[in-house]
Amino acid sequence: MLIKSNSEDINWMIRTQFFVIILGSLIFFFLGKFYLASFLVGALLVTLNFLILARKLPFLIKTQKGSVFSLLVSFYFRLLFTGVVLFFCIAVVKFPVLSLLIGLSTVIITIMLWALRFILLYKHKEA
Numbered sequence: 001m002l003i004k005s006n007s008e009d010i011n012w013m014i015r016t017q018f019f020v021i022i023l024g025s026l027i028f029f030f031l032g033k034f035y036l037a038s039f040l041v042g043a044l045l046v047t048l049n050f051l052i053l054a055r056k057l058p059f060l061i062k063t064q065k066g067s068v069f070s071l072l073v074s075f076y077f078r079l080l081f082t083g084v085v086l087f088f089c090i091a092v093v094k095f096p097v098l099s100l101l102i103g104l105s106t107v108i109i110t111i112m113l114w115a116l117r118f119i120l121l122y123k124h125k126e127a
Helices: 006-029 033-062 067-092 097-104 106-121
Strands: none
Touching: 006 033, 006 097, 006 106, 033 067, 033 097, 033 106, 067 097, 097 106
């Protein structure tokens, strides 16, 4: 089988996401507390969004009735929450935007690592 079960891949991605956050926190620790806090807010915000989606999608795939509405409502609530937190962090607290964006992009790094893992584990030779 080419693809492993979704739950194993999702669990691997969640563990890797937290590893990327810890590694990034060690790097931003040397830049100062304000940069570290900005990075952590971005990383934890995107991780929360990722965790909610990772937990919700397998359930919605199994129960198809009403799943589109539930996914849309969840999406817009998460989008509103993310927007409010980002506005507060940038406009009120005046966090450095670059470290906030780097924190938000940790999930992209995790997805790229997962894709690399997938390619390396499931590389099959063609005839």
